[in-house]
Amino acid sequence: MKKILLLILMSHVIFAQTVNKKIEEHLAFEKYDQVITDVDNALLTETNRKQIASLKYFKAKALYHQGELEDAFNILKELVEDYNFDIDYEKVLNLQFEISNARYEKSGNSNFFGSSAEAIQFYEDLIAQAPYSKGAATSMLRIGMLQQDDDDEIAAMSTYHKLIATYPKSDEAGYARIYIAQFNIRSMRGIYGDLELMREARTQLRLFINQYNKHPLLTEAKDQIKSLDEVEAERTFNLALFYLDPVHSRPAAAKRYLYRVIVDFPDTEAAIAAEEKLAKIDSNYKGELKTKQISRKKNTALQKTLEQQIFSPLAPQAKDRSTRRTIVRPEDSNGKYLVPVEDLGLDLVPLENTDTTKKKDDK
Template sequence: MFRVLIAVGLLAWTGLSRTATGADATDAQGEVDSARRDALLSQAQDCELRNDYADAERLLRKAAKFPADERVSAEILVRRGDCFMKRGKEHRAYELYKKAIEQYSLYIPFEGVVERLRAVAERFASGEASWFGVKERDMAIEIYELIIAKASSAKQAPADTLRLAQLQTEGDQKLEAVQTYRDLMKRYPKAPEVPEARLDLARLLLDLAKGGDGDGALARQAQHELDLYLQAFPDHSRRAEAETWEAVANERQANALYRLGEFYLRPSHSSVGAARRYLHDVVREYPSAMSADLAKITLARLDQKGIQEPEEAGQPQAAPVAAGVGHAAVVPPPIRPPDKDLTPEKAAPPRPAKTLQAADQVEKWLLPLEDLSEDTGEKAK
């Protein structure tokens, strides 16, 4: 029995020794890896000091292969991104900064990385990131969208949103820019960027109106934004520019009314009453517009010729136009089909009466004589 106990003890001691040896080996390997990683990081730092960013990035990439905690991994990503930026490789730098801010936001100098992303975006926007100076606004827009998504409550968020809207305006995303401007004013109503955003939005709406404005909704929205700007920011540095754009908006709306007046003077859509109303609206609401002078000339011509609206019985009256326009529009009277020509020469000849055929001469259709109240010989008797 005693021998059995000794054997069991020896086996247990051997197992513990092996376990301790394995743990020691793992710890030793970890220390070796850590030492190698630190050596590579130190060598990379020396290369960075010598402005040898290609070798520095290569050493950092090797160091990233060794196990490390989140703080060290985040540091390596940011430093690699810096090396690519120094070498003018903005696409690679953006990939690394993006990975760092998405995976290690708690372990990086957040504001510093966001500032690096802004720098990358501006290089894309200016064309510095391209060999031939081609502006890559889509890349810049993507980066600013990432910044706003990750730092929407940061102090620079209103400025970042304004810059995003400006890039969208410069590119082919004008409708998206309209929404971005409105989001900025809704989320940050007291931000110092609001006056710029409101004025830029008005300019963008007027620019969109040039491509076709239908009932003038875009011009009216631009006018609304300009009115708010002039009322809320009377001392803003761009007030003179706002007044100029307000004159443009007034001219656009006056011209739209004047063209409606001309439309109803055409022979195919003649409605002098509607034309006069639109022309008078131009003169009354936009007296300083060029279209007002044209409207006065047209009204004087109508008065000189004595052209009045024909008074026809049953002619439809003016109906209000689509909501929001604020002017009456006349519905042209329906086209009445021409009356039939009933002159004797063109009138259809009367149809001949149908003659009674032999087959129709049946006695059952004849009434008895007594029913005709005629005296017969028998009744006389």
């Protein structure tokens, strides 16, 4: 009797494998109508839950390729809810994400769910089951966007920060940085807005620009940086005007603020106005705006070089210790260094000291 049952079971498995192989061949040759017909016929007599789940998955895949996105998604949703112990969970979720993504690219809306809370739960499940799948980063981005649609900005910003930390090199992390910057910019109130929000926005935008050479939002990010520079330059210039007012007269402080506008924001309109003011109140000022613009470009290039060295291997001459020149010996450092300080031969330009004017005014 046991042998008969075993033979029946084996014949059923072999038959199921034959059916599945035939359906997979139809999928490979894009015979989607035939796949749906074969699946429907097989389901009429199939009783094994695992095989039923496999057949339904094939049907969902065929419907997806035929453009029947909602029907395909509903079948997969049924598999997740009713056959969760009989399916390849990650494979089903990834196909759900692929269908959701196709819908989003087609209409700007991927919500096959009754509510945004249900959609968020779906994306969270996908990330939990397949944290390193191709759809995980996009799923987390979608969660943040859904939270923003629900006006839950705090939760959305937390999601975007988590996305950047979890998938730092993804394109989705770039979008997250932009959305964080945009949120901070919206939260500001004119030139008297929260300085911390402004700095956070600028930091995210600069990191974005440094990381992505090609991105759909690259031009927008550069424009936003310029806009923030104009806002902070104007704010600093107004502080200088405040200290030039006879009521609050502090010429030394006014000079420092004017000079800061020129040094930190040389490409803004406020820098031109600051240089004109500084030339009138300081006879020693020679007009350094163009010089500072050139210097700023050099420093930006230097910063880029330093960042590349952080994320890239050292140059060959830096790796060969036998060719390095000792700059400072431990015995000559007054206890500051315990090992020799060596020249790596990278020919870096030292950063310019901009404290000269401040020290002169203080004196």
